[in-house]
Amino acid sequence: MxxxxxxxxxxxxxxxxxxxxxxxxxxxxxxxxxxxxxxxxxxxxxxxxxxxxxxxxxxxxxxxxxxxxxxxxxxxxxxxxxxxxxxxxxxxxxxxxxxxxxxxxxxxxxxxxxxxxxxxxxxxxxxxxxxxxxEEKRILSERIKSGLAEARRKNKRIGRPTGKENIQEINKKYGKLISDLRKGTSLTDCSKLHSVSRNTVIKIKKLMAA
Incomplete structure (x- = not known):
């Protein structure tokens, strides 16, 4: 063969x-x-x-x-x-x-x-x-620029969603970490357990309190 x-x-x-x-x-x-x-x-x-x-x-x-x-x-x-x-x-x-x-x-x-x-x-x-x-790349770039300009003209917010949508995203990504924080696990221990920076844990805790 x-x-x-x-x-x-x-x-x-x-x-x-x-x-x-x-x-x-x-x-x-x-x-x-x-x-x-x-x-x-x-x-x-x-x-x-x-x-x-x-x-x-x-x-x-x-x-x-x-x-x-x-x-x-x-x-x-x-x-x-x-x-x-x-x-x-x-x-x-x-x-x-x-x-x-x-x-x-x-x-x-x-x-x-x-x-x-x-x-x-x-x-x-x-x-x-x-x-x-x-050419598709150029057209796409022009559409994005045009859309952003139109959004600014109408005073629409540009960027990542905040508030409820952002919290839902955090819950989905860091569910176990959030659970440990609610149990009283320290910031340092959460950082080590979930392999994320201490600053990330602090930001998540602030969002939980918001």
Whole structure:
């Protein structure tokens, strides 16, 4: 039986509120259909607007590629690599130097063929979708700025919710810590028991008293 081709799943969501379970599920099913062996999964929550130098996930990907840990990188779509056309191209080029193909599941497209050769047509498609990803970033940024300006014009509050919503969020995250505080456990002991700073415990106690 021939050895399975090793691949890396590369997954990214933009915010801490999002989860990447759907991407992992979709790509895992795709690899099972293709008979690929998943040797590495890189899943992060980071904005695609950061540069290549500031993207720890991309640095991890390229380092693993240099160690020959896989032969293909599987992504749901090109914007998961990033939203800067130059950085997308740079990342793909570095993978190509190791003869590693990038598979874009939504396009049914591979960046190089089995012999490690780039296709002119494929490069054109990658360039177009990279520019589209960058343009989406620009449009989103403009919408956010416009929304903030409109909110300020209407004197609406901008920022994280406070009051009841914030207390509910704290209760959900630090429920056990709050329970210990109510039992009379000291600030220092709560800090040690729950591996948080003493200042965090103090802030939570103040919220409880509010």
């Amino acid at each position: 021939p050895e399975q081709l090793k691949v890396c799943l590369f997954i990214r969501v933009s915010t801490q509120q999002q989860d990447y379970d759907r991407q992992i599920s979709d790509l895992t099913s795709y690899c099972a259909q293709k008979g690929y062996a998943i040797s590495k999964t890189i899943a992060t929550k980071i904005t695609g607007t950061k540069t290549l130098a500031d993207r720890q996930d991309l640095q991890e990907l390229l380092a693993a590629a240099n160690r020959n840990e896989f032969q293909k990188v599987i992504v749901c779509e090109i914007s998961r690599i990033g939203r800067n056309a130059r950085d997308i191209r740079n990342t793909i080029d570095q993978l190509h130097r190791k003869k590693i193909a990038v598979v874009f599941k939504n396009l049914g497209l591979e960046s190089i063929d089995e012999n490690g050769n780039e296709s002119f047509v494929t490069n054109i498609i990658i360039a177009i979708y990279s520019e589209l990803a960058q």
